[in-house]
Amino acid sequence: DGGITQSPKYLFRKEGQNVTLSCEQNLNHDAMYWYRQDPGQGLRLIYYSQIVNDFQKGDIAEGYSVSREKKESFPLTVTSAQKNPTAFYLCASSIGENQPQHFGDGTRLSIL
């Protein structure tokens, strides 16, 4: 079955630690996205990539980094510079930039 896989489902970070969230898709989609969602709030765009080896900052990129070395993969690193990382992180992909996005089932990140 085609789809988007995010791992891990739950992740705990210590103060001052970088952590990387995985996102893999086998839908052959060109575009991939990372969102953050806080409780009771909407989605906020962190980074997106429309093609391999290229990505753009979204609305809240500070404290995060990404790479897009392969079409299938778009990992997100939450760096120690992100002072309030506790949130629900969602990865999505789409065939093209104005097409519907398909989401993974998310990673919940918490601070220890």
Next chain:
Amino acid sequence: RKEVEQDPGPFNVPEGATVAFNCTYSNSASQSFFWYRQDCRKEPKLLMSVYSSGNEDGRFTAQLNRASQYISLLIRDSKLSDSATYLCVVADTPLVFGKGTRLSVIA
């Protein structure tokens, strides 16, 4: 960035009721529109695309009013399982998500 505005709700309706959500958008050049559904602590899922002529999928009807820059979602004969947050989405580059309208269908 372009804006998408939704009434956050919550809309509390009895089973069997008809409920409608509106969403306004700021970019008059936008061409594609979608409605997503998000259950509590889950990922958003595509409910339907919105076509210029309006479209219907079972109990759900989506309509677009370009002149007034709003889209709507109508749910007829509400079920308990319709309880969720409904996200309005406008296709700019990239997609712009509204913050959602929460619906609770009550027995």
